[in-house]
Amino acid sequence: xxxxxxxxxxxxxxxxxxxxxMVDVMLVLLVVFIITAxxxxxxxxxxxxxxxxxxxxEEPKKPVVVSVDEQGRIYLDEDEYSLDVIESELxxxxxxxxxxxxxxxxDETVPYGTVAxxxxxxxxxxxxxxxxxxxxxx
Numbered sequence: 001x002x003x004x005x006x007x008x009x010x011x012x013x014x015x016x017x018x019x020x021x022m023v024d025v026m027l028v029l030l031v032v033f034i035i036t037a038x039x040x041x042x043x044x045x046x047x048x049x050x051x052x053x054x055x056x057x058e059e060p061k062k063p064v065v066v067s068v069d070e071q072g073r074i075y076l077d078e079d080e081y082s083l084d085v086i087e088s089e090l091x092x093x094x095x096x097x098x099x100x101x102x103x104x105x106x107d108e109t110v111p112y113g114t115v116a117x118x119x120x121x122x123x124x125x126x127x128x129x130x131x132x133x134x135x136x137x138x
Contacts, residue, residue: 090125
């Protein structure tokens with residue numbers, strides 16, 4: 001953007017923009033916001049009543065992750081188990097935590113029969129909460 005200096009015959013163009021006033025205004029606004037921001041949070045003073053201590057709500061427990069990789073190997077969290085012993089391991093974990101939750105991750109190349117057998121073993125172990133983990137298709 002070129003600004004003419006107002007002379008009639010002059011071909012001289014003033015091409016510099018003075019940004020100092022704009023910087024000054026921005027710094028003043030910044031200082032104003034820094035000073036007023038803490039004052040906005042303390043709007044109303046309230047004396048809260050005293051009460052008895054209540055029971056704290058527990059964080060939900062992290063679910064156990066059951067994974068089946070492309071070779072058909074089965075993992076509980078990060079420990080590998082065979083299909084033969086997975087039911088007893090799941091039953092012992094169910095005995096420790098009756099509200100156990102499972103997340104099932106199975107590779108898409110794993111035959112359905114392996115996943116179906118695993119689901120039957122999960123049901124035989126008495127686990128009611130099972131989620132399937134998938135990825136969003138793009």
